[in-house]
Amino acid sequence: MKVLKRRCVAAAAAGTLAAGLLMGCSTPEVNHDEVVAVIGDAEVSYGVANFYSRMMQSRYENYYTTLTGETPAEFWMQQWGEESYENYVKSGLMEDLENFYILSQHADEYGVTVTEEEEKAIAKAAADFEEGNALEAKEVVSGYKKYIEEYLRLATIEEKMDVSMREGVDEEVSDEEAAKKIMKYVYFEYAKEGEDGQSETMSDDEKKDLKKKAEKFAKELQDSEEKDIDAAAEKEGLEVETASFNSEMTAPYVDVVKAADKLKENEVTDAIDSDGGLYVAKVTSLFDREATDQEKERIVKERKDEQYDSLLKKWREDTEMSVNAEVWQKIGFAYQGIAIPKAEDEDAKDDKKASSDEKKDDADDADDEDQEKDVSDSEEDTSDEE
Template structure:
């Protein structure tokens, strides 16, 4: 479950918004868009989540692709599908997961407290009070709908916490051990292209071919009588033409060979020069200079890359990794390390980086939690999730609307509105850090959110 847009949806319930009319769905918000067992999801609930997600995503991606660009009508992932359809699928998948979690609350003794219910009710009422009728209509936002979505998010947060409590958080240094290296890569400059060589060789071959063709043309224009009377002459001509053709072919072959040899010589020279540059850096470091200073002295435009890795490393160039693994702390590889089209200079910073190792431990625990959480939902996912495509297809993205931030006055002064976050799943594999915030906490702090956050949604015609 991606917890799509959880932070803004939960923390922004009391936000004041404004938007123009959108081309939305013409169906009744009470229509069933999907169902799982006895649980039915209405179009209003799905549309409410979708429009919040649309505003967040447009605000984030619109700045990247150009103001006024309707990103939901673009194929951003190269799948052949408009991004709006991807978001629609994501929203329904999230609702499906939330429904599953709600159905299994008793498995983990999860319940909504009176405080949870009161916070949800207050946030829903505030949202309705703070927004215009047009906004509420286009978002399918009724007090009941807003309360329902907040309830699902609160249950999801509580269930996630309960499920992940069973994860083993013990990770040994050996399992998470990380090395840290610094390196720079010097690419071998391009030499005369092989395309030009091939073109010249082809021209020579064509010239030889034209000579042969011309000889044949002369022979064919001779009349039968002339051919009979001048057979010996023609034979001699053909012999001479053949000799000329062979000579031309030999010349072309020699020229191609010379070009190839020259190209190889130039490439070898460039490669040798690059190797010597890297070796010079190595010698300078072994003489007492820092790697950074030595690299900058060789090429001002180059910068060092710092990289930490462990036993499961699959990203580094194999030659680079093998060379690094042979080094001790502070040691630099005594020779340039050859890459695909250049040379590396690499130095071992630490064969056991404490900070990087501790960070890796956190990543391992996070991965364990996600795996357990996903597996648990998959285990419970036994009922069919039936989507009414006819109803869902009426929800379109013909208009643009974005989430805007404005500065608001509070008792302590003017504060910037909270930054909108967006889940860019399908474009990027990394999840936004803001999505990890718990909806229960956001709901319980409704009053402070009201003071600090004012979000505005505004429609813009394409």
């Protein structure tokens, strides 16, 4: 199960939050200003921690409970290692909050600020959220202006720091460093279709027969003049896969990469055994321009990520941090579900708009008729007076 990533752009915050009005069940009264953690010289309020946590909770519940059919309580209380999934996720959320404040405390070093325009967007988003939710829901999610605004400022700074901290790395990568080769390969899987139509593992004797078949396939391909793996695979009813690789890669299988990396262009490997089946590969190119350029991009991104991670790690080590476990424990997910009402689909909106327009047109027509009638009555009254 993956940990969902969070992204919140303050410039688009109004739209993000307006479409995500949170609804929660009743919750005991809490002090939203109570300190849940101290990060360097900043005190993290329950309100900010709770608002961020509830937003993330809603994303998890919306994504996973839809997939699994579990109730929120079942989802959050499931075992994850030696703890519940709720505690596992909350550990990650607290680390997020710590990083928010640490990054904001180093923002001046990079000239990162929240602009006046962004402040206006943040203020509007917070006001719209506060106005659009009932008191009960706001109590559940700490959906009050000052907590929302602080979170959005932190998120805005974090996003800008994410860019700034990655700048300045060496973006020059040679073809030699990034060189990628290309192989085509076929896979003889140690599986067959059972009587019930489901896939099942072959017996040892069947595996031996399949191995002989793969070895024969490899030998005939090696001895052929064209070494046409596509034609040979089609003849045997096999699928051909294509993969870029270099000596450091492990896919499609580490031993296949090792064997292919020793070959010249247009040469074919022997049948290579693995736990799940056998591979036969042909090297089709010793240098692929497109794959090499993609590898250059990956290497540069890796350098930027390493620089960012290194800086953040050092700042975390240099920052005194403490968490008030008693206050943090008050933010629980299992028995406090959070829902985001789904936005109406466009067709429904169009239907409503059309219906509204029709009603408006009918009302306008009725007004016109009334006005005409009034004019007519007025003319008759004038005629009678004369």
